[in-house]
Amino acid sequence: MSSNLLALHKTPPLHNISKTTTPLYQRIFIPTHVYRHPSAILLELCTSMKELHQILPLIIKSGFYNEHLFQTKLVSLFCKFGSINEASRVFEPVEQKIDVLYHTMLKGYAKNSTLCDSLKFYNRMQNDEVKPVVYDFSYLLHLCGENLDYRKGREIHGMMIANGFESNLIAMTAVVNLYAKCRKIDDAYKMFDRMPHKDLVSWNTVVSGFAQNGYARKALNLVLDMQEDGQKPDWITLVSVLPAVADIKGLRIGMSIHGYAIRSGFESMVNLSTALLDMYFKCGSVETGRLVFQRMSSKTVVSWNTMIDGLAQNGQSEEAFSTFLKMLDEKVEPTNVTIMGALHACSNLGDLERGRFVHRLLDQMKLGSNVSVMNSLISMYSKCKRADIAASIFENLKGKTDVTWNAMILGYAQNGCVNEALNLFCTMQSQGIKPDSFTFVSVITALADLSVTRQAKWIHGLAMRTNMDKNVFVATALVDMYAKCGAIKTAREIFDTMDERHVITWNAMIDGYGTHGLGKAALDLFDDMQNEASVKPNDITFLSVISACSHSGFVEEGLYYFKIMKEDYGLKPSMDHYGAMVDLLGRAGKLDDAWKFIHEMPIKPGITVFGAMLGACKIHKNVKLGEKAADKLFELDPDEGGYYALLANMYSSASMWDKVAEVRTAMEKKGLHKTPGCSLVEWRNEVHTFYSGGTNHPQSKRIYAYLETLGDEIRAAGYVPDNDSIHDVEEDVKEQLVSSHSERLAIAFGLLNTRPGTTIHIRKNLRVCGDCHEATKYISLVTGREIIVRDLQRFHHFKNGRCSCGDYW
DNA sequence: ATAGGGTTAG
Secondary structure (H helix, E strand, C coil), X not given: CHXXXXXXXXXXXXXXXXXXXXXXHHHCCCCHHHHHCHXXXXXXXXXXXXXXHHHHHHHHHHCCCCCHHHHHHHHHHHHXXXXXXXXXXXXXXXXXXXXXXXXXXXXXXXXXXXXXXXXXXXXXXXXXXXXXXXXXXHHHHHHHHHHCCHHHHHHHHHHHHHCCCCCCHHHHHHHHHHHHHCCCHHHHHHHHHHCCCCCHHHHHHHHHHHHHCCXXXXXXXXXXXXXXXXXXXXXXXXXXXXXXXXXXXXXXXXHHHHHHHHHCCCCCCHHHXXXXXXXXXXCCCHHHHHHHHHHCCCCCHHHHHXXXXXXXXXXXXXXXXXXXXXXXXXXXXXXXXXXXXHHHHHHHHCXXXXXXXXXXXXXXXXXXXCHHHHHHHHHHHHHCCCHHXXXXXXXXXXXXXXXXXXXXXXXXXXXXXXXXXXXHHHHHHHCCCCCCHHHHHHHHHHHHHHCCHHHHHHHHHHHHHCCHHHCHHHHHHHHHHHHHCCCHHHHHHHHHHCCCCCHHHHHHHHHHXXXXXXXXXXXXXXXXXXXXXXXXXXXXHHHHHHHXXXXXXXXXXXXXXXXXXXXXXXXXXXXXXXXXXXXXXHHCCCHHHHHHHHHCCCCCCCHHHHHHHHHHHHHCCCHHHHHHHHXXXXXXXXXXXXXXXXXXXXXXXXXXXXXXXXXXXXXXXXXXXXXXXXXEEEECCEEEEEECCCCCCCCHHHHHHHHHHHHHHHHHCCCCCCHHHHCCCCCCHHHHCHHHCHHHHHHHHHHHHCCCCCCEEEEECCCCCHHHHHHHHHHHHHHCCCEEEECCCCEEEEECCEECCCCCC
């Protein structure tokens, strides 16, 4: 019986009907005009503009066209199908317009036209001496809410009061709704509080108001309050509160709401199922999400959209895309949100081909002017490594929003185009668009990649001045950036002063310690994290912890954390986790264990895993397993020259020169190249880039000359060149001289141009080679300088002839 | 004949 509560609320009880003399047509809900003529029944059943045009001649022929009821119905239908012009063509010629016709027309304006035009029509009503009714105000207020026009909304609120609707339930509910939509939730609540009588609809309005304004807990509490007030939540209450549940990832509350919905017989409401679907995905419960979707007896386009994006956000992008295709197959008309979901999936997959397919589709759908869609398109091309295409879309896009700027800045940042990202950041501000937390995160991430301390301090200062550093995500990006700039202490200081820490904050700090070789600090921090009730470690946390163990040689600990990750935390290891484990075992010299581990993996081992294996074989000169790993790599990713280089390095470390030559020939035949070594160093507000063996730098001569004297000094101090490292796979003979590796040029430049005692920060795009590592240790000794090198995988702090990695990297 | 509250999105 509870399921009928809403029905009882809206219609009089049945026994009343049978006692009265209500005419038959009212009892079965057929309106008067329909009763009078069969053609009107068609009008009642009409569901599209096309049908309406077919029926229109019949109405005219019937002679009823001039009746008020028909005119009003026609205006109503034309408006419903979106044509205010055709409604107007019915409305204007009517000589004796009844009030209802005006009200209907005003509704049409409010739903299909601008606020300005609607207000003009309202003024006309005043002139024509039509007395406004409460609904006129609610349409207008609704429109103000949609346009987020708070000022006009207040004006209309005033007009409403002037017309005597100050304490009208419906009018006040509309006001509450308006203030809530305009993000003035306090005003909305004040109005709600002032209402002498509150019904289900007004409670629902205020619940959805708090939910939409991000006050999830408050929204949930209001649902309890309303029940104390004697209102039983209906399915709209649930739909309104479910986004709040999703916001706080309250899976348990969500499930109890689901139970309540089933008990109350709301299961068949599509919108409710869709809201449940969304909630389950936002709570990360993919399985339940799939189940809800499967069980839905009818699906709207919103259900499909929720499913597609929900899957994409939960790492199921292949399934997201196939769901998108299935939707097209079932002839469901996609919307802009569908396209955004599909693009989201393509972004995650990094699949340019399918991304282009969606792009063509959205062009066909004429969605090219939809800013949100274009923002997603920019993100997709950026994620597919085509920042150039993204940039050309960005340039040509009319009506850019802050989201558009953020998407492009992030796109540049993710593609290593730091200067472009910074330039766009400046252009954005010069055009009066305020950077938000997303913008800062993108720019900070880009700078973190560069590892340039001066720029780091600049953006940090800017974030502080704009109060952006209070945002968790911005602060986390700062922690990450300082860690990547080698300033691990500053990173920790920011971490410690944060009011709120997200999982990603902990992850960034743990990873920072890990890459600095501070394994103990990383594990201590992981312990601290357990004491924090509000955060739970996720898969990334464990990846950082395991790789921290790997960098510090904590094999036992690494195995332990891998175990508890699965058993105590219920997390499924990804390819990256397996790669980190192989690295952990392999680096420690347990190559057979690593090889065994690969074969016992429950998923098919990928490039990450074999890459780690080959790297370990190179360090420990295990040619037999290294060749096996390399074979797999060539099979999995035949176009990557880096593996050939790694293999050649392995042979050279084992002094197998003929094999080295063989690999070089194979590489040349395939036209593959090793990524050129490149090191960055900051000097006087500029970033100087050095390539291996390069002579393009203005100070080049001075640098090479200095490297020669430096070579003599370090040899005198005991440095012995490592001949094994010399046989690299570079084509140029000069590049074979390790003394011209990019980091040495950068170090020499740094030493020549900074005052004695200054720490030198270098950023390298590849891993440091053994000989350079050895040489840098001696350089730090003879020059008395601290040299910090960030390579592809970790930090090396060289000081007094030693490195923080303890020669373990 | 007009009728206040509701789901998806960087």
